[in-house]
Amino acid sequence: MSIDKSWIGKSRNTHEYKDGLNKFLDFAFEHRSLGGHLIKCPCPVCGFGKWQTREKVFEHLIVKPFPENYKVWYWHGEEAVGVGSQAHQTSQIVQDDSTSQHPMVTMLNDAFGVAGPDLNEDGDGDEDNIEDGDGDGDEDNIEDAKNEEHNGENVEFYKLLEDGSEQLYEGCTKYSKLSFLISLYHIKCLYRISDKAMTEILKLIKDAFGNAKISNTFYEAKKTINKLGLNYTKIPACPNDCMLYWGEDEDLQECKRCKTSKWSDAKKKKPANILRYFPLKPRLQRLFMCSKTAQSMRWHASAEKKDSKMRHPRDSEAWKTFDLLNDRFAEDPRNVRLGLAADGFNPFGAMRTNYSVWPVVLIPYNRPPWECMKPTSLILSMIIPGEKMPGNNIDIYLQPLIKELKELWHDGVQTLDRFKNEMFTLRAALMWTISDFPSLGNLSGWNVHSKYACPTCNFNTDSYRLKHGGK
Known part of the structure; x- marks a missing residue:
């Protein structure tokens, strides 16, 4: 039986909207309620992140508009069509949210950080007031709130939900529009297919299957992803390698030190050199937005230590000493311990070409040993451009990362823990670096080429000069 959703988007003062809203609430409480008296509120303020009573949800959706792009009621019991699911549009009674949720919905849920139930000790939902400042619920502020809340990140969320439920073509039960695009992008990354080739592949598929909902170019597909x-x-x-045009120096047109122009092409405003930096905070937050990875981020503290053998960095003296010296940081096992690895490589097949790109990678050591060193667990922090290695000037490029690490150590960042369905202050610490000996000199600033090359012995090194070699 199809569900009438024509009331969505109509004026909230009409009887049609109110009747439709009551039918939605009847459906939601029949199929996906918490304890029989709470459901996730879809209003723009709650954004599916708060569990509310029927009266509260009705009040919220009278003051604020029902999300127009929420056409398939995932969080309220309606089954979606997508990867691996059968083509049902009927609803079913679902008891366990975690086992019933569709893979595409789970991925979007993790990406946008939609929260689970937030209950107080009495078991009631969050009773936050969503009225405007003067408390009278005036219509004056509704449009402002709509523009602020509904036209921001939530709109993108609803659009992706729509793509995740839309069939790739009529009658397709295996792939949705979004899942097909993600699968295709995964193949591109695995086999290093160029953007130009991907555009031609998309054109071919579009031409062969005219009714398929596929982007015309790979540029358009990337916008969705x-x-x-x-x-x-x-x-x-x-x-x-003198400076970054970043922070206070963002608007400078030439280097403060060597006076070299910022641009290789001043007319097109094309920079001479570009650092690609991947912000750390959202990537650490993302680890806790999935219940599985959020649980594995506690492994170092919760897993049983069967013997005295060292199978993980948590068993080392360095880790234990760090915990003793920073007991407040160690109190919460969710605080992230990171390792930093950096080295250069030639990205071109022809090794006669002199070029050295330096990726900087972070490893979260909270996870178990069989997970933390997998490629999917590694966090790419930045790509330092070539053609020459940065050498001791690598400090210039590390500035954005160092700034974020300081903020994560002192202030932390508010993060949603999907395993416990709660917010907490996430902090992080850089425990050590991983590199070869020359790179160690670049990262630490220690001169590894002189007679005091050993960073452990420092100035207590006994050195000898070779009689005939001169070293």
């Missing part, structure tokens, strides 16, 4: 978040920032840099 970018809505999932975790993008990177382009920061112009001096080609001589």
Whole structure:
């Protein structure tokens, strides 16, 4: 039986809207309620993140509009069509949210951080008032709130939900529009297919299957995928590795030190050198937005230590000493311990080409040993451009990362823990670096080429000069 949703988007003062809203509430409480008296409120303020009573949800959706793009009621018991699911549009009674949720919905839920139930000790839902400042619920502020809340991140969320439920073509039960696009993008990354080739593939599929809902170009497809978040920032840099055009220096047109122009092409405003930086905070937050990874981020503290053998960095003296010296940080096992790895490589197949790109990678060591070193667990922090290695000037490029690490150590960042369905202050610490010996000199600032090359012995090194070699 199809559900009438024609009332969505109509004026909230009409009987049609109110009748439709009551039918939605009847459906939601029949199929997906918490304890029989709470459901996730879909209003723009709650954004599916708060569990409310029927009266409260009705009040919220009279003051604020029902989200127009929420056409398939995932969080209220309606089954979606997508990857691996059968083509049912009927509803069913679902008892367990975690086992029934569709894979595409779960992915979007993780990406946008939609929260679960937030109950107080009495078991009641959050009773936050959503009226305007003077408390009279005036219509004056409704449009402002709509523009502020509904036209921001929530709109992207609803659009992706719509793409996740829309069939790739009429009658397709295996792929939705979004799941097909993500699968295709996954193949591109695995086999290093160029953007130009992907555009031609999309054109071919579009031509062969005219009724398929596919983007015309890969550029358009990337726009959809970018809505999932975790993008990177382009920061112009001096080609001589003197400085970043970042922060207070963002508007400078030439290097403060060597006076080299910021641009390789001043007319097109094309920077001479670009650092690609991947912000750390949202990536650490994302680890806790999925209940599975949020649970594994506690492994170092919760897993049983069967013997005295060292199977994980948590068993080392360095880890234990750090915990003793920073007991407040160690109190919460969710605080992240990171390792930093950096080294250069030639991205071109022809090794005769002199080029050295330096990726900087972070490893979260909270996770178990069989997970933390997998490629999917590694966090790419930045890509330092070539053609030459940055050497001791690597400090210039590390500035954005160091700034974020300081903020994560002192202030932390508010993060949703999906395993416990609660907010907490996430902090992080850089425990150690991983590199070869020359790179160690660049990262630490210690001169690894002189007679005091050993960073452990420092000035207590006994050195000898070779009689015939001169070293």
